[in-house]
Amino acid sequence: MPNSHIPVITIDGPTASGKGTVAARVADRLGYHLLDSGALYRLAALSAVRAEVALEDERAVAQLAEVLPATFSNGDIFLAGEEVGALIRAEEVGNNASKIAAFPAVRQALYALQLGFRKAPGLVADGRDMGTVIFPNARLKVFLTASVEARAQRRYKQLIDKGFSANMDDLLADLQARDERDTHRTVAPLVPAEGAYILDTSDMTVDEAVAQVLHWHTLL
Numbered sequence: 153m154p155n156s157h158i159p160v161i162t163i164d165g166p167t168a169s170g171k172g173t174v175a176a177r178v179a180d181r182l183g184y185h186l187l188d189s190g191a192l193y194r195l196a197a198l199s200a201v202r203a204e205v206a207l208e209d210e211r212a213v214a215q216l217a218e219v220l221p222a223t224f225s226n227g228d229i230f231l232a233g234e235e236v237g238a239l240i241r242a243e244e245v246g247n248n249a250s251k252i253a254a255f256p257a258v259r260q261a262l263y264a265l266q267l268g269f270r271k272a273p274g275l276v277a278d279g280r281d282m283g284t285v286i287f288p289n290a291r292l293k294v295f296l297t298a299s300v301e302a303r304a305q306r307r308y309k310q311l312i313d314k315g316f317s318a319n320m321d322d323l324l325a326d327l328q329a330r331d332e333r334d335t336h337r338t339v340a341p342l343v344p345a346e347g348a349y350i351l352d353t354s355d356m357t358v359d360e361a362v363a364q365v366l367h368w369h370t371l372l
């Protein structure tokens with residue numbers, strides 16, 4: 153692999169664990185590139201819905217994912233030229249992403265696209281299988297988690313801040329269902345990678361979590 157010498161930090165964890173925020177801040181501090189792999193699954197799900205492809209149709213969704221017209225620029229996310237960063241954060245898109253992410257053909261279709269994010273001087277990659285499947289030789293692997301209640305609280309605040317409506321009981325039930333699906337699927341289930349540092353952020357601020365990851369990074 154021509155770029156295998158480029159350092160990668162993987163940050164995996166369950167939905168709403170704060171890994172996206174922590175990954176973006178760590179990447180910023182180190183001047184590294186950022187891969188928000190969940191956004192790719194969300195974009196593929198959005199693409200399928202827009203193309204009126206059934207989410208149960210593994211082959212058809214994988215075909216769309218294979219040629220996903222996704223671009224990332226300065227924190228903005230584009231699908232075929234349209235900025236959809238806020239749109240793909242909706243719970244419905246997340247739930248659809250979790251469904252299509254269980255299909256091996258969809259994961260395979262997004263594989264090369266994800267490897268392409270490994271560019272100098274380095275990459276911070278966040279998702280579910282960054283340390284286990286996509287970048288198994290990453291320099292630092294972190295498994296970031298938090299209690300389901302803490303995560304539901306954070307997701308509630310995130311949604312309200314973004315102008316979406318939200319209901320706490322629905323959010324808790326959704327998170328539990330999504331955890332169940334992401335953890336128990338047969339391909340690339342959400343499990344800590346071998347050698348991953350476990351970081352429970354239930355009682356931590358974002359600053360503390362970022363500082364901990366940067367500290368582990370300096371130890372390597």
Ligand code: DC
Pocket residue numbers: 167168189190191193194246249250253254278279280281282330334
């Ligand atoms: O991190 P997120 O909530 O944006 O991810 C949305 C869904 O995509 C999540 O429920 C599971 C799936 N996903 C995945 O299977 N593998 C990844 N590396 C990232 C996300």
